[in-house]
Amino acid sequence: MAKSHGENGPRAPAAGGSLSGTRESLAPGPDAAAADELSSLGSDSEANGFAERRIDKFGFIVGSQGAEGALEEVPLEVLRQRESKWLDMLNNWDKWMAKKHKKIRLRCQKGIPPSLRGRAWQYLSGGKVKLQQNPGKFDQAFWCLVQICEKYLPGYYSEKLEAIQLDGEILFSLLQKVSPVAHKHLSQQKIDPLLYMTEWFMCAFSRTLPWSSVLRVWDMFFCEGVKIIFRVGLVLLKHALGSPEKLKACQGQYETIERLRSLSPKIMQEAFLVQEVVELPVTERQIEREHLIQLRRWQDTRGELQCHSPPRLHGAKAILEAEPGPWPTLQPSPSIRLPPDAPLPGSKGKYKPPKQVQKEQRKQAKASGQWDKPPTPSQAKVAAAAGDACPPRDVHPKDPVYQDPQDSAPQDSAYHCSQESLTSQESEDTYL
Template identity: 90%
Template sequence: MSPGDPKWLDVIERDLHRQFPFHEMFVSRGGHGQQDLFRVLKAYTLYRPEEGYCQAQAPIAAVLLMHMPAEQAFWCLVQICEKYLPGYYSEKLEAIQLDGEILFSLLQKVSPVAHKHLSRQKIDPLLYMTEWFMCAFARTLPWSSVLRVWDMFFCEGVKIIFRVGLVLLKHALGSPEKLKACQGQYETIEQLRSLSPKIMQEAFLVQEVVELPVTERQIEREHLIQLRRWQETRGELQCRSPPRLHGAKAIMEAEPGPWPTLQPSPSIRLPPDALLPGSKGKPKPPKQSQKEKEQWKQAKASGQLDKPPTPSQAKVAAAAGDACPPQDVPLKDPAHQDPAPQDSAPQDSAHHRSQDSVHHHSQESLTSQESEDTYL
């Protein structure tokens, strides 16, 4: 790896021990966690030398390293800086200033009481929302809430960051009772820095964020309004950041690639003759063995399959089938059969047919049972 700019490397080294110092990955100086964090942040300064390093990137990269290898954490950091929060970590922080004005304008619709109090105290949004937004609340919320917020943030984009900020402001300054302790700027800032644990509790916070009626369209419309005001009062933005994309779906649609199509992978194997739900037609009968085919041909050649049995023969066949267990009895050629009385010929013929029928039925039962055992 390139040696990098010494100016950025010195700042990065000084910030390493400040990132989650009680976490097992970063608790020891020079440990594997701090080494990976240093490499990720240094790689970004080489990847974007015009931006360099911003201190708010360190907690972002540290959270990523807790969940993935260093290389993946680096590319996730790139996506956050370029797609989710473009311009946040530029030198003059123009994008975060613009989003501060957007947040303050949206607060007027969400909580007029909190908006009026902050306006009367003349508290600039940068005083309370900079760390919230630039660190994606990694340094503000409890760990369980951070993970939930980040999940929603990656899926839906920066509107989740706005919603979380609005929820915190609404419940911290949104009632006259809570404003009694905020008589000045200092007390108000302290109120926002020491938020109530109930507000930051995972279940409560996520429910409030989901139900807050702030959409991407409202954020983009307010962005255009604040951008026009910025240009009228301060001139053009010096940081030309790419357009902000709202969530993973928007990023995927903006960068179509040769994504592999998902192929069905069956997890249940069915017999080849099974009838699937919704399919038409009858299942194919099970295949006969070679022995069964030979017996069927011999029976057909002897003419036994062509003549239907009489009622008396059917009774004899049923009685013979019940009395005789299934066994393999070879069929004899009718031309070489021993002479028998005339009245006993139908009974013998019926007896052979019953044995063949029972034998064939037993073979089918074994075949179906074996097939069932195989797939079950």
């Protein structure tokens, strides 16, 4: 599969051990010419007799006319550190999502390592849960697409594209706060949002931005939801039409639309775009508030929506809360267990630790004159283990510590224990 962007081919591997985005840069020793030779071996271009081609850092074949310019360089050491952190997150996903979701969001903004991006998207989107709920039905990519259509962008691909039209009005209203100059110009030219934002939103910018920028946008989109799509659209509009100087070449409707269809490579560049998107102050609450406003206007002018789609979920955390994974929740496990058929006796009265029970029983025995000698070590050990409710076999029935067999489980049961020890299930502690 060939991927072409721009006019110039990718640059040679950078010095200093940085990740240049090619497989050849990982090979030790060869110079640029040798790396070029390695890139052509076994490729389709060699078999078909075409010019030599290279492979970008995403695994796409890039020809002489097919690079998108300079890519953001990530040092190999930094990349390996990020991979290690992401592996830890993916292996303990529930814990991270529950307690460290902000950390996940920050790491998505920095960019998911290419080697783990596919797996991370499955976890973020909930596609992995869908796959586990439907074993043997379709593959991972399919369920990821299902999540996009049903959770992130519900109603986008329905008849009449009502959800897209509604989001176009939301985008245009938010633009008034982000860039009043661009908003005024589009209003004067009477350019409907559908003329420029339909492909942006329906394809999540995959047909608009350079591929490196697309992946970074999708990293954030899967984590934070549709607000990333709104932010990207607002950034592009702001930097394309947001100043009088930029509007000098956009005097009419045709020129304005052409400007938005042929955006400057600078504002689509990976590092610049991501930084602008992260810093743009547009929140989920603002989007939902504007959604309600535009929905009421729609109902007043056009009637009820014909598309009844479920409410969209804003990112990975909301999706996980709506559809938790099938993993069992850890429960406290008591160390004292009863046989399956044994009834669980109820606990009455205030619980007393075994040592305190022993002292009171000894005092009662001394007071009644029936105390002869302290118990043997073996007897004390048995009494301590059973809460002094399981007397040793040689204890006489007249002894005060003797318990009527009718009021307890059989004496020869290996699982016999006192009511006091069973209350440990309520306090989540076990006394032995």
